[in-house]
Amino acid sequence: MSIGGVALSPAWAIADYLEVRNGHLSINGADALELIKQYGTPLFVFSESRIRTNIERLKHAAEVVDRPIKFCYASKANSNMAILKAVLEAGIDVEVNSGGELFKALRVGFRPDQIIFNGTSKSDEELDEAVRAGIYSINVDSIYEIGLVEETVKRLRAGGEQVAAARIALRLVPEIGTRSHLGLQTALLTSKFGISSSEVLDAFRRGLQNPHLVHVCGIHIHVGSQTPDVEPYAEAFRSMWEHLVKIHRETGHTLEHINLGGGIPVNYLRDRSQADQLPEHERDMLGAELEPSAVLSAALRVARESARDAEAEHLLENVTILLEPGRSVIADAGLVLTTVLNMKQRPETGDIWLLTDAGYNLMLSMNNYKWYYHLVSASRAGESHVSDYKVAGPLCDSGDVYFDIERCGRLPDYRRLPANVQPGEVLALLNSGAYSLAQMFPYNGRPLPAVVMTREDGSAHLARRRDSYEDLLTGDVW
């Protein structure tokens, strides 16, 4: 791509991270084609420096609002151990959603006071593990669950273990809508999450009944993922803040933290060249730019107004604010390299089909949510991407396609790549680091792919080895 002989960076490029070098896609200086020579495709590639940059952006937001903010990376977005290590080293805390994620977080080196545990259906074993570890907060999802945590503490103590009262936060569901996909909204009364506003005070009274068993330390709302606007955050914060004040007035109990959840969006449409094929609301949501500092500023603004009116400024000064970002830490730090293995032309439609080795078993959200990942040629990254192709993965499922097979327009019908793509060409699905690796599965007997992490010096290290056929047998008994 050039104008008057001067090479232009494609719109998807990110300086010093995602670039075109020698015509190929380069990740932190590592040539995508060299990587696949060594590791094969499909291949996940992550950038350590991009993870760090994304976390610095969060820390900068804390400086802007001049408040201590506790950032807990939502490990459900990607809990590969090398990723967790990079997050730990970048200096933030972690949110887990299962005993398995808790196990991984502790194993990689997070301290218990750096961990919060969300989830609607925690098992006795998971609660045992969380209470035994003494984590920062178990976020309870119902009034019933408060009793489960109390029982856990009693059970462990009865077994001779000396555990402290469990720290719990109450997760609320205040009926706040966002402009994200319905399946990604979690603060609606139709969602399965949280305690309704009408029950909150009862829930707090219940939580305060047995302080030797549980300590109610916080309050939590997660409005959903890929939330493009500040308003839902401000509304959520106001709701939590008002509950905090009410509880203090009524019981004298002061909550230590307000947890505003995750959901800071990622701009999946930095390159808008295919966006004309998407409806406007989808474009707005997928192309959202929302600074974490704007989210925090808006939330604090409404809380300050309310605190002034209620003469409760001292409560606001002392409360810790938590954020649980997942997608915004890891999505644009990762991509998938895939090879075109086959092609065909349909005489009836004139469509040229490219069949790749990366299916929705690697990026389930492409199928579930019709999530858009920008596709470029890694082999010819610098060339104009103006030719239309139908692109599909290798799975034996007609839904394994890179367009919206239900014709609801949530994905472009065609992907634009350089002219004359042939089998052997390597393509890259950008911004695919979140909710991909963490959800992949070996459908159709496809061994799970390798993962590499690039460093700023252009070196690349294995972060997950490629599965073998033998791995496909793991766990099967016959």
Ligand SMILES: Cc1ncc(COP(=O)(O)O)c(C=O)c1O
């Ligand atoms: C409770 C909770 N916190 C945080 C997150 C992370 O959200 P995101 O990855 O959009 O930042 C999620 C995911 O939806 C969640 O359910």
